[in-house]
Amino acid sequence: MNEQLNTFIQVAESGSFSKAAEKLFISPTAVMKQINSLEKHVGVPLLIRTNHGVELTEAGKSFNKDAAFFLQYFQEAVLRIRQAAQGNQHVIRVGTSMLNPCKVLLDLWNEISDQYPQFKIKIVHFEDDAYTLPTTYRSIGKYFDFIVGPYLIEDWKDYFSVLELGSYRFSFAVSRNHRLASKITLSVKDLYGEKLAVVKGGKSAVIDGIRDFLIRNHPKIKIKDVPRLYDIDVFNRCEQSDTVLLTLDAWSDIHPSLVTIPSDLDFTAPYGLLYPLNPTETVSQFLEIIKEMQTE
Structure with a gap:
């Protein structure tokens, strides 16, 4: 099944048996045999064969969304078996992304x-995509043992626990061509007349607090609510539209065409280790070691 899943992923990406065969260093015939075997196993056609290549059926499109997770889960299961055989070796899986670097x-x-x-x-x-991040965070414990990053949304506490390591300060990010880009620091009053993008995806008490503070005390700032989570696309859109972005100092290097400038906002966001609600013994041992480091 491991080889069949890998082959299916390659065929889906390349749209061709022969191109997938080149990537896998096997013959096109071997690729077709594995796909035929996979389709027989799942009981429905996954691909439409044409003279110009292959296309995914509706079932194939659905299966393709999960195939990578199936393959990774299988590989992780094999890894756990090998760990059990080795006895004294423990692998800690740490998730990493641009916005949540490890x-x-x-x-x-x-x-x-x-x-x-x-x-x-x-x-x-893992990818910083606003539409898949909720699923990513819910999968802590399945595909990752830890993710390091800010925890802005209180509702996620139902899916993971947090060991706090510190806090990030809120800053403002602007395009390098923006009139404020040369500032060393930005006061809230510097933003008068500007559009300020405030990410409101999910429920974040600290971001809601900043938004309410600005609306109540600084009505000359045009708040632009962004109905999603922080992801790379938010940074891209702000750079392209010349909109100021409410961001964190930890994300100063996310976009090369944006300048992140410290603000006079008296708000911070905690960050730390996100780990499973029911950690394994190995994860618990690792966690205790990190906790001991904090107390030294």
Whole structure:
């Protein structure tokens, strides 16, 4: 099943048996056999064969959304089996993305990693997409043991626990061509007459507090509510529209054409290690080590 899933993903991406065969270093005939076997197993056609290549059926499109997760889950299961066989080796899976980089945790761990050789770190990439991020965070414990980042939305506490490591300050990001781009710091009054994008996806008490504060005390700022979560597209849209973005100082390097400038807003957002509500023994042991570092 592992090979069949991998083959299906390659065929779906390339739209061709022969192109998928080139990527997999096997023959087109072998690719077709694996796809035929997969379709027989699931009981429905996944691909439409044409003279110009292959296309996904509606069932294939649905299956394609989950195939990568199936494959990763299978690989993780194999990894756990091997860990059990090795006995004393424990792999900690750390999620990473542009907005949630794992460097904070790795910097902590690298200070003491030689004292705990039984733990190995595996980096697992995920996308900063506003539409898939809720699912990503709900999958903590399935595909990741930890994600490092801010926790702005209180409702997510039903899906994971948090070990707080510190806090980020709120800043303003502007295009490098914006009239405010040369400022060293920005006061709220500097934004009078400007459009300010405020991300309101989900429920965030701290962001709602900032928004209410600005509306009540600084009505000359034009608040532009963004009905989604922070993702790369939000940064792109603000740069293209010359809109000021309410952001965090930790995201100063996200977009090369945006300048992130410290603000005089007296608001912060906590950040830390996001981990499963019911962590495994291995994750709990790793967590206790990090907690001990904080108390030293």
